[in-house]
Amino acid sequence: MAQALVDTSTIPGWGVDTDPKNNPTYPMRHIEDQKTRGLTWHRPPLQEPQVEVLQSIEHNRLPAVVGTSTPPSGLSGAIRRYAFRRSESDWWHWLLLMGADRINVVEGVIEDLAAGKVPNVPAEMGAKSEWQHNKNGFLLKAGATLAIGAVLVAIVQARREDRADEDEGETIAAEPAHVTARVDEPVLPADLATSQVVPLPGLDA
Amino acid sequence: MLAMNYRGPYRVRADEKPMPQILHPEDAIIRVTRSCICGSDLHLYHGMVPDTRVGMTFGHEFCGIVEQVGPAIQNLKVGDHVLVPFNIACGKCHFCQQGLFGNCHESNAQATAVGGIYGYSHTAGGYDGGQAQYVRVPYADVGPTVIPDWMDPDDAVLLTDVVPTGYQAAEMGAIKPGDTVVVFGAGPVGLMAARSAWLFGAGRVIVIDCEEYRLEFARTFGPAEVYNFREIDDVVVFLKKQTDSLGADVCIDAVGGDASGNALQWFFGTKLKLEAGNAIALHWAINSVKKGGVVSMVGVYGPTGNMVPIGNVVNKGITIRANQASVKRLLPRLIEHIRAGHINPKAMITHRVPLADVADAYHIFAAKLDGCIKPVLLPNGA
Numbered sequence: 001m002a003q004a005l006v007d008t009s010t011i012p013g014w015g016v017d018t019d020p021k022n023n024p025t026y027p028m029r030h031i032e033d034q035k036t037r038g039l040t041w042h043r044p045p046l047q048e049p050q051v052e053v054l055q056s057i058e059h060n061r062l063p064a065v066v067g068t069s070t071p072p073s074g075l076s077g078a079i080r081r082y083a084f085r086r087s088e089s090d091w092w093h094w095l096l097l098m099g100a101d102r103i104n105v106v107e108g109v110i111e112d113l114a115a116g117k118v119p120n121v122p123a124e125m126g127a128k129s130e131w132q133h134n135k136n137g138f139l140l141k142a143g144a145t146l147a148i149g150a151v152l153v154a155i156v157q158a159r160r161e162d163r164a165d166e167d168e169g170e171t172i173a174a175e176p177a178h179v180t181a182r183v184d185e186p187v188l189p190a191d192l193a194t195s196q197v198v199p200l201p202g203l204d205a
Numbered sequence: 206m207l208a209m210n211y212r213g214p215y216r217v218r219a220d221e222k223p224m225p226q227i228l229h230p231e232d233a234i235i236r237v238t239r240s241c242i243c244g245s246d247l248h249l250y251h252g253m254v255p256d257t258r259v260g261m262t263f264g265h266e267f268c269g270i271v272e273q274v275g276p277a278i279q280n281l282k283v284g285d286h287v288l289v290p291f292n293i294a295c296g297k298c299h300f301c302q303q304g305l306f307g308n309c310h311e312s313n314a315q316a317t318a319v320g321g322i323y324g325y326s327h328t329a330g331g332y333d334g335g336q337a338q339y340v341r342v343p344y345a346d347v348g349p350t351v352i353p354d355w356m357d358p359d360d361a362v363l364l365t366d367v368v369p370t371g372y373q374a375a376e377m378g379a380i381k382p383g384d385t386v387v388v389f390g391a392g393p394v395g396l397m398a399a400r401s402a403w404l405f406g407a408g409r410v411i412v413i414d415c416e417e418y419r420l421e422f423a424r425t426f427g428p429a430e431v432y433n434f435r436e437i438d439d440v441v442v443f444l445k446k447q448t449d450s451l452g453a454d455v456c457i458d459a460v461g462g463d464a465s466g467n468a469l470q471w472f473f474g475t476k477l478k479l480e481a482g483n484a485i486a487l488h489w490a491i492n493s494v495k496k497g498g499v500v501s502m503v504g505v506y507g508p509t510g511n512m513v514p515i516g517n518v519v520n521k522g523i524t525i526r527a528n529q530a531s532v533k534r535l536l537p538r539l540i541e542h543i544r545a546g547h548i549n550p551k552a553m554i555t556h557r558v559p560l561a562d563v564a565d566a567y568h569i570f571a572a573k574l575d576g577c578i579k580p581v582l583l584p585n586g587a
């Protein structure tokens with residue numbers, strides 16, 4: 001299984017960047033050239049954020065520019081604000097943020113629905129390309145999703161029947177319909193009809 | 206404008222979003238011509254980076270045309286075609302002054318441990334990224350570099366990240382002529398690290414991965430000796446055997462937290478998220494480098510912690526060197542290398558995808574389908 005050694009004389013540019021002075025502290029070695037110590041550099045102009053920006057407690061001032069994407073909001077935002085009371089060195093800081101990220105996904109779905117948009121989850125997950133390039137994987141995933149869906153529907157159905165037996169008259173309608181709708185989506189053929197992903201020739205092997 | 210929109214782990218789509226605005230006198234707005242998906246984006250896509258908010262636009266590897274500039278901008282003018290380093294760097298702080306453009310102190314409010322990065326969660330500053338038709342570029346006099354007339358924009362867009370990252374991985378290895386260099390990972394970063402190792406005078410370059418098609422590509426692109434770790438019983442023993450039992454002079458981790466190859470790490474890191482991803486590649490690097498050798502890390506991990514044999518770092522006297530690439534510092538040299546024909550980055554581009562199909566582009570790249578090595582999004586058409 002051992003492979004032939006590469007002949008370095010065939011390699012364009014071999015050794016042109018060899019640098020005997022390269023030592024493990026590079027480029028920190030330039031530190032002696034530093035004219036300033038501490039937070040004394042001449043700062044860029046300061047951006048005035050128009051949205052809420054959370055700040056690490058390890059910073060003692062807000063950096064001169066800040067990102068303004070997706071300010072904290074909702075329950076996830078409240079958790080993020082709380083997480084930012086702790087330092088970057090505190091495990092909880094990151095675990096709380098991870099938790100907030102997961103809650104944020106649910107908030108995202110609610111936001112979509114509120115805007116009258118049902119997220120096409122299979123399309124967002126790249127079902128089209130899975131179908132094109134990994135049919136077995138696609139069928140496996142679609143099958144598993146259908147199976148899990150069927151089990152869920154069956155459980156909900158059984159629960160409903162139990163309840164109906166207990167107190168006739170009161171029924172809960174919405175849940176099962178919703179579950180089935182989601183399960184059906186992965187096999188929508190319209191979704192798979194066209195592709196605009198254009199592989200370049202030559203590397204398909 | 207059309208922009209990539211993150212909806213949760215494994216879920217992205219293209220949506221209409223408001224145009225970015227100039228928010229600071231040193232800002233520019235860029236109309237994006239090319240925007241890559243990076244292995245780093247996969248950490249976000251897999252939900253591994255804390256404070257990745259739903260609704261964010263990713264993308265830190267892009268080039269484009271200057272559409273608008275803030276009042277303080279002097280080096281750029283409207284209409285320039287620029288490549289934009291992935292680091293948001295002020296050029297003035299303690300760190301930027303040392304050429305550590307990946308560690309700027311004036312660009313990330315949310316964390317001190319990393320500088321600002323476009324479209325890379327709020328842990329890297331909360332900036333919307335360049336997988337969009339337009340993007341806000343702060344400190345536009347510092348990072349963006351006008352693409353030379355003779356340069357193919359496909360090469361230019363790869364200069365925003367993977368080329369300098371791979372090159373810096375080799376540079377940080379402090380490679381001496383004749384050294385044996387092992388590169389873990391045959392993604393775009395590992396491929397460039399392998400290629401660059403020769404420029405620093407390596408005597409042998411060995412690339413380890415588990416994707417056959419990537420290894421095949423590495424065999425000629427490196428060029429390199431390539432081995433599939435799934436076909437090897439114990440990677441560390443194998444590499445020791447390749448190196449007279451001493452170990453490699455330099456090991457490069459170009460994998461990061463989305464590694465495979467170890468069930469325990471996968472379970473605790475990838476699944477339970479009790480670790481900042483799966484650190485098996487780094488584990489192998491530490492254990493297969495020689496005593497007194499260098500482990501150079503560019504693979505990205507989350508901010509918490511990882512299980513690695515840190516005791517061996519002490520016992521073997523290993524030097525670990527690591528960083529986010531300092532793109533701006535390396536650009537002049539790398540532009541020369543492209544011009545001289547020493548490197549040919551665009552050969553790694555396998556897929557060109559309209560922004561509207563961003564979900565499929567992510568899936569193909571993440572699942573390693575269709576021979577994908579590097580996908581480029583075309584937000585404003587070809």
Ligand SMILES: NC(=O)c1ccc[n+]([C@@H]2O[C@H](COP(=O)([O-])OP(=O)(O)OC[C@H]3O[C@@H](n4cnc5c(N)ncnc54)[C@H](O)[C@@H]3O)[C@@H](O)[C@H]2O)c1
Pocket residue numbers: 243244245246247248366367370389390391392393394395413414415416419434459460461462463464465466485486502503504505506528529530578
């Ligand atoms: N430091 C920086 O500035 C910087 C910049 C860009 C990318 N990165 C990081 O570099 C890493 C690689 O980026 P990429 O774009 O090449 O990603 P990629 O996902 O395309 O490539 C990673 C490769 O590693 C392989 N791999 C998985 N487990 C492995 C193992 N145990 N041993 C060897 N190979 C293994 C995968 O099969 C894949 O081919 C990522 O972690 C990315 O975040 C860092």
Ligand SMILES: [Zn+2]
Pocket residue numbers: 243244245246265266291366367
């Ligand atoms: Zn990148």
Ligand SMILES: [Zn+2]
Pocket residue numbers: 294295296297298299300301302308309310311
């Ligand atoms: Zn700075």
